[in-house]
Amino acid sequence: MDDKLVIALPKGRILDEAMPLVRAAGIEPEAAFDDPKSRLLRFATNHPHIDIIRVRSFDVATFVAFGAAHLGIAGNDVLMEFDYPELYAPLDLGIGACRLSVAEPADLAATDDPRRWSHVRIATKYPEVTRRFFAERGVQAECVKLNGAMELAPSLGLCSRIVDLVSTGSTLKANGLKEVEVIADVTSRLIVNRAALKTRPGELTGWIERFRIARETADAAA
Amino acid sequence: MTDSANRALLPAGLRDILPLDAEHEAQVVGRVMGFFAARGYERVKPPLIEFEDTLLDGAGAATASQCFRVMDPMSQRMMGVRADMTPQVARIAVTRLAGAPRPLRLCYAGQVLRVKGSQLRPERQFGQAGIELFGSDSAAADAEVAVLAAEALRALGVPGVSIDLSLPTLVPALLAGLDLDAGEALRGGLDHKDAAAVAASGGTAAPLLSALLASVGPAERALGILAGLDLPAAAAAERDRLAEVVALIQAAAPEVTLTIDPVENRGFEYHAGIGFTLFARNLSGELGRGGRYLAGGAEAATGATLFLDSVLAAAPLPEMPRRLFLPSGTPEGTARAVRADGWITVPGLEAAADPAAEAKRLNCRHYWAESGVKSVE
Numbered sequence: 090m091d092d093k094l095v096i097a098l099p100k101g102r103i104l105d106e107a108m109p110l111v112r113a114a115g116i117e118p119e120a121a122f123d124d125p126k127s128r129l130l131r132f133a134t135n136h137p138h139i140d141i142i143r144v145r146s147f148d149v150a151t152f153v154a155f156g157a158a159h160l161g162i163a164g165n166d167v168l169m170e171f172d173y174p175e176l177y178a179p180l181d182l183g184i185g186a187c188r189l190s191v192a193e194p195a196d197l198a199a200t201d202d203p204r205r206w207s208h209v210r211i212a213t214k215y216p217e218v219t220r221r222f223f224a225e226r227g228v229q230a231e232c233v234k235l236n237g238a239m240e241l242a243p244s245l246g247l248c249s250r251i252v253d254l255v256s257t258g259s260t261l262k263a264n265g266l267k268e269v270e271v272i273a274d275v276t277s278r279l280i281v282n283r284a285a286l287k288t289r290p291g292e293l294t295g296w297i298e299r300f301r302i303a304r305e306t307a308d309a310a311a
Numbered sequence: 312m313t314d315s316a317n318r319a320l321l322p323a324g325l326r327d328i329l330p331l332d333a334e335h336e337a338q339v340v341g342r343v344m345g346f347f348a349a350r351g352y353e354r355v356k357p358p359l360i361e362f363e364d365t366l367l368d369g370a371g372a373a374t375a376s377q378c379f380r381v382m383d384p385m386s387q388r389m390m391g392v393r394a395d396m397t398p399q400v401a402r403i404a405v406t407r408l409a410g411a412p413r414p415l416r417l418c419y420a421g422q423v424l425r426v427k428g429s430q431l432r433p434e435r436q437f438g439q440a441g442i443e444l445f446g447s448d449s450a451a452a453d454a455e456v457a458v459l460a461a462e463a464l465r466a467l468g469v470p471g472v473s474i475d476l477s478l479p480t481l482v483p484a485l486l487a488g489l490d491l492d493a494g495e496a497l498r499g500g501l502d503h504k505d506a507a508a509v510a511a512s513g514g515t516a517a518p519l520l521s522a523l524l525a526s527v528g529p530a531e532r533a534l535g536i537l538a539g540l541d542l543p544a545a546a547a548a549e550r551d552r553l554a555e556v557v558a559l560i561q562a563a564a565p566e567v568t569l570t571i572d573p574v575e576n577r578g579f580e581y582h583a584g585i586g587f588t589l590f591a592r593n594l595s596g597e598l599g600r601g602g603r604y605l606a607g608g609a610e611a612a613t614g615a616t617l618f619l620d621s622v623l624a625a626a627p628l629p630e631m632p633r634r635l636f637l638p639s640g641t642p643e644g645t646a647r648a649v650r651a652d653g654w655i656t657v658p659g660l661e662a663a664a665d666p667a668a669e670a671k672r673l674n675c676r677h678y679w680a681e682s683g684v685k686s687v688e
Contacts (some may be wrong), residue, residue, distance in 0.1 A: 093591070154430065156595025162422040167505065174577060175431060179524070181507035223500070278507065286527070287475045288592040290570045 093262065094139045094292065097161035099146035103277055113303035114296070116141070146164045150176060150280065157297035159285040166254060166275045177286060178228055178278035179297050182304055185277040187256040191222075191270040193242050198267040203228075208273060212242035213225050213252040223273050234282075240264035324428040324435030334630050335436065336619060337469060340420050343440045343617065346463045352418035352442045356400035363389040370581040371398030371603040377425045392424045396439050397604075397614055405607035406444045413446025420619075431596040436618030441601070448611035449611070450552060453585045453603060454559035460589055460599055460615035461567045469625045471592025473568035474560065477528070479579035479586055479602070481549045482523070488543025491518050501574045516611030524571050530557050533571035549584075556585055584613070591625045598622055636678035638663055645679065654684075 096116070098104055111118075117135040121142070122126040134143045142158060147167055152158040153175035166189045168178060191211075193201065206228045213219050216232035223230035235242065239251040240260055254275065255261060255268055279300050286293050321327070328336060328365030339660035344354060360381070367375045377394040393399060396419050404415055420440040428435050442459060445454050457474055464472045482501065486493055491514060493501075500508030506524055515521045519540060534557060537550050553571070560569060579586040579602060586602025599622070635654040637646055639662050646656050654677075663669035670678035671687045678685055 165505070165507075168505075173430065174502070177504035177527075178508075179504050179506055179527070276507070278505070282595065284590050284595045285598075287570050287572075287588070287590045288471060288473045288568065288594075290473075290529040290568065292533070 095158040097149040097158035101248045103185040114299040175283045180279040189269045189272045190255045192266040193250040196265040210248040219252045347418040347480040352416040363391040366391040373581045391454040402605035415445040418442045441616035443614035445612045453556045454643045456615045457565045468627045475570045475576035476587045479582045484545040634675040636675040638666045
């Protein structure tokens with residue numbers, strides 16, 4: 090293994106909000122990073138000893154937990170789902186804000202009494218969080234794992250409730266669903282591998298500090 | 312699945328260790344135990360399995376969820392297979408060796424078995440080698456075990472060893488000083504160093520706890536931040552002890568990277584003072600851990616345990632053994648002479664037409680022919 094510092098960034102929605110912070114912290118990826126046609130997965134940066142990898146948001150947590158990447162950006166929805174003991178989340182970046190919520194069809198929500206539930210079936214990308222959340226209420230949650238388009242599940246009879254990320258609520262509304270309970274407020278965190286923080290403390294606390302300053306500067310400008 | 316594949320399958324987390332690796336492990340254990348023995352630690356050997364109530368007593372309670380249990384058909388009492396050797400050595404120190412002079416220094420090596428592997432150590436059986444120091448609650452004792460564990464790793468050739476010091480008693484002392492309880496959300500936030508969660512669930516202690524979180528990192532920087540905090544008296548005493556131990560470790564082992572994590576608690580739930588975890592650069596798992604506890608619930612004790620599977624992964628590979636093929640009929644006197652020169656002799660049982668080819672087939676790079684050692688190349 091070489092001594093390069095690897096930063097894992099999530100593909101998609103959060104990346105657009107994260108890149109200004111990454112750049113403000115002084116890390117500029119090579120040109121191919123912004124080229125949608127590029128097939129590269131690993132990118133060099135203006136720092137010869139730092140590389141960036143771009144993976145699915147759930148995989149950011151896994152790469153960093155196993156020490157394959159040292160730093161990363163991941164939402165606390167992902168951190169809650171995996172509950173990896175090797176992950177530290179020292180900085181809330183305040184980006185990608187949304188909620189992890191329970192939703193159900195609007196007409197069901199009108200008559201439903203959650204106190205009477207002993208078992209629910211839920212379609213979700215977050216089976217662990219969902220099971221824990223309902224277990225704390227004494228309800229057994231049977232989770233159907235889906236990777237997307239959760240909103241379709243109730244209308245097609247797969248289940249009556251879903252647990253998913255909600256930002257504006259317009260997707261839910263368009264599918265006749267109503268947000269009934271918020272499990273957690275979600276923002277993206279700077280995450281760091283525990284062993285890397287212990288064995289390269291100066292370097293990693295330095296980068297955490299630079300991200301902290303980048304975030305504070307962005308807040309001040311907003 | 313074929314019959315042979317069926318027979319090869321082992322339960323999750325268990326594995327066969329094959330030639331070279333098994334020898335390497337035995338050599339590493341020998342060198343580590345030699346290192347500890349040379350520094351006054353005497354070896355003890357507890358049994359693999361013992362009564363559950365002694366095994367899980369005191370600090371051993373931390374391993375209760377990791378312990379395989381069986382009923383003893385003789386005494387009809389529950390027995391546990393050790394998931395950690397420290398509680399056994401502590402039991403020896405406070406019972407059979409209660410009369411031995413203090414400070415009492417003991418070392419041990421053996422296999423442990425766990426119900427579940429962890430994410431980074433899926434192995435359910437692995438080797439431990441460690442030291443325990445009984446009868447002293449001094450900072451010198453804290454520093455001695457941490458330094459010895461780190462230096463034992465360095466002596467094996469493990470590069471980039473670092474010690475992460477933790478103070479599992481600090482947060483409880485701090486919260487008690489402020490008349491607060493650590494809720495689950497707060498504990499989880501501290502464990503994951505989740506600054507946002509700690510700020511949200513820390514209540515009136517949030518500013519202090521956030522400052523503690525920010526101090527996680529290199530020892531010098533952490534001590535600087537901790538020194539500037541206005542802590543309740545009990546917590547301040549913990550902090551001063553930490554500074555003393557850091558100074559002692561830095562003086563004794565200046566090459567070892569030293570970090571401080573004042574809020575680390577996982578795995579230290581039963582510790583009574585400074586704890587530490589050993590890491591090596593570019594290795595994602597822990598190499599060992601240790602810290603201060605109360606042996607038998609009363610006697611001051613501190614110790615360190617190395618996890619041999621991680622240590623083996625971090626240590627440089629051993630040199631290839633020098634295997635010499637002796638064709639059938641080579642005189643025993645010759646065999647003895649070449650072994651005295653450091654060769655491992657592999658005797659042929661039947662006459663071989665081409666000794667060089669036979670040597671190669673048996674994984675020997677040299678063979679004996681015409682009164683001399685010949686290379687197979």
